[in-house]
Amino acid sequence: xxxxxxxxxxxxxxxxxxALADLRLAPSAFLTVCTEDEFAIVTAAVLSELGCAQxxxxxxxxxxxxxxxxxxxxxxxxxxxxxDSARFCGLDELAGAVETGSVALPLVVKPPAGAGSVHTRxxxxxxxxxxxxxxxGDAPGPWLVESFVPGEELHVDGAVRDGRTVIVSVSRYLHxxxxxHRGRLVASATLDAGxxxxxxxxxxxxxERALRAIGHTDGVxxxxxxxxxxxxxxxxxxxxxxxxxxLEAVRGKYGVDLYREWAAAALGLPSPAxxxxxxxxxxxxxxPEKDSFGWVNLAAPPGRIRxxxxxxxxxxxxxxxxxxxxxxxxxxxGDMREGSHLLVAKALxxxxxxxxxxxxxxxxGQWFAAALxxxxxxxxxxxxxxxx
Numbered sequence: 001x002x003x004x005x006x007x008x009x010x011x012x013x014x015x016x017x018x019a020l021a022d023l024r025l026a027p028s029a030f031l032t033v034c035t036e037d038e039f040a041i042v043t044a045a046v047l048s049e050l051g052c053a054q055x056x057x058x059x060x061x062x063x064x065x066x067x068x069x070x071x072x073x074x075x076x077x078x079x080x081x082x083x084d085s086a087r088f089c090g091l092d093e094l095a096g097a098v099e100t101g102s103v104a105l106p107l108v109v110k111p112p113a114g115a116g117s118v119h120t121r122x123x124x125x126x127x128x129x130x131x132x133x134x135x136x137g138d139a140p141g142p143w144l145v146e147s148f149v150p151g152e153e154l155h156v157d158g159a160v161r162d163g164r165t166v167i168v169s170v171s172r173y174l175h176x177x178x179x180x181h182r183g184r185l186v187a188s189a190t191l192d193a194g195x196x197x198x199x200x201x202x203x204x205x206x207x208e209r210a211l212r213a214i215g216h217t218d219g220v221x222x223x224x225x226x227x228x229x230x231x232x233x234x235x236x237x238x239x240x241x242x243x244x245x246x247l248e249a250v251r252g253k254y255g256v257d258l259y260r261e262w263a264a265a266a267l268g269l270p271s272p273a274x275x276x277x278x279x280x281x282x283x284x285x286x287x288p289e290k291d292s293f294g295w296v297n298l299a300a301p302p303g304r305i306r307x308x309x310x311x312x313x314x315x316x317x318x319x320x321x322x323x324x325x326x327x328x329x330x331x332x333x334g335d336m337r338e339g340s341h342l343l344v345a346k347a348l349x350x351x352x353x354x355x356x357x358x359x360x361x362x363x364x365g366q367w368f369a370a371a372l373x374x375x376x377x378x379x380x381x382x383x384x385x386x387x388x
Contacts, residue, residue, distance in 0.1 A: 011040045027051045034266040038240045056266045061215040065239040066113045069144050078213035082234040083146040090141045091133045106148040116341035151228025156207045157242050159261035163217040166274045169250045170200045177340050185365045186340045189294030189357040190253050219265045245295030245348045252293040294357035297343040298368045299336040307373035319360035322348040
C-alpha cells in the first residue's frame with residue numbers, strides 16, 4: 001500500500017494540496033490525479049493541471065460535468081433539445097419571480113451541482129415552492145431553476161473514448177427519479193434487445209452529441225433524458241458510473257465492467273470493451289444479452305431497524321439474481337425520501353423482457369417493505385400535533 005495523504009475535505013483543492021505538502025509531495029509527483037467521486041472531479045482536474053504528466057479531465061470539462069446550468073448551456077448551444085434554465089441567488093428571489101409571472105410554472109428547482117435528487121423538487125404553484133423552502137431550511141443558494149419537462153425518464157450509461165461511445169446501455173426508470181420524494185421506488189430496467197431500436201438508437205445519438213458538446217471525450221458517463229410522445233429532451237449528464245446497481249446491470253447485459261473502462265480511460269489505456277485495442281472503428285461493440293436486467297434501491301421508513309430481510313431471502317425472490325445489504329439490524333434510519341441515493345438494500349433482477357423485470361422490481365419492493373420491521377423514532381416534545 002502506498003502513502004496515504006489525509007485531507008479533512010477531499011473536495012477542497014486547498015485541503016488536498018496541504019495534505020500532499022505535509023508529505024513533501026506535489027501533483028507533479030503523479031502520473032495523473034483522478035477520482036470517480038462526483039463531488040471531487042473538479043478538484044482532481046485542477047490538481048491534475050498543476051504539473052501531472054497526464055491530465056484526465058480538464059477543469060473546464062469537469063466543471064461542465066458538475067454544474068448543470070453550464071452543462072445545459074453547452075448542450076443547448078449544440079442544438080440539442082434541453083429545458084430552459086436560469087440561476088437564482090435565493091428562493092425569495094425565485095418566489096418573487098413566480099409571483100410576477102416572470103418564470104412559468106411548473107418548474108424544477110435544484111442545486112446547480114447537486115446529486116441524488118437531494119434538494120430537488122417539481123414546483124407547480126406558489127404553495128409548493130413555499131413547502132420546498134421550508135423543507136430545505138437554511139440550505140444555501142444559488143438555485144438552478146428549469147422548465148418542467150414531461151414524459152418518462154430514461155438513463156444511458158457507458159464509456160466514451162476519443163469522443164466515440166464504445167459502450168451504450170439504455171434503461172428506463174420505474175418512476176421518474178424526483179418521485180423518490182413521494183416515496184416511490186428508485187429502480188430501472190434495461191430496454192429489450194431486439195425490440196424496436198428507434199428509441200435506443202435515438203438515445204445513443206443524443207448521448208454522443210451531448211458528450212461532444214460537454215467536451216467529455218474519455219471516461220464513463222451516466223446521462224438522463226426524458227421521452228414524451230416520440231420526442232427526447234436532454235436531462236443531465238455526470239462523468240461517473242451511475243448509482244443503484246447500474247454497474248451490475250451493465251455487466252449482466254453487456255459483460256462490460258464500467259470500473260475497468262473508467263480506470264483504462266484515466267490511465268490512457270485502450271478500452272477493454274472495444275475489440276481491437278480500443279481503437280475507434282477497430283471492432284464491434286459488445287453484443288448484449290437478450291434478457292433485460294433491472295435494479296431497485298430498497299429503502300426503509302424513519303426509525304430503528306428491528307428486522308431486516310437477509311441477503312439470501314432477497315435473492316430468493318422471483319427474478320432476483322443478486323442482492324446487497326447496506327444496513328444492519330439496530331441501525332437508525334432517517335428520512336430516505338430526501339435523496340435517490342439513500343437505501344438499506346439493493347436487488348438486481350433478470351428476466352426475458354423489460355416488462356417482466358419491471359413487475360418483479362415492483363414485487364420485490366412491496367415484499368421488502370412488508371418484511372421490514374421498524375421501531376418508529378419517538379416524537380420529541382413540541383413536535384407533531386394538529387396541522388389545523
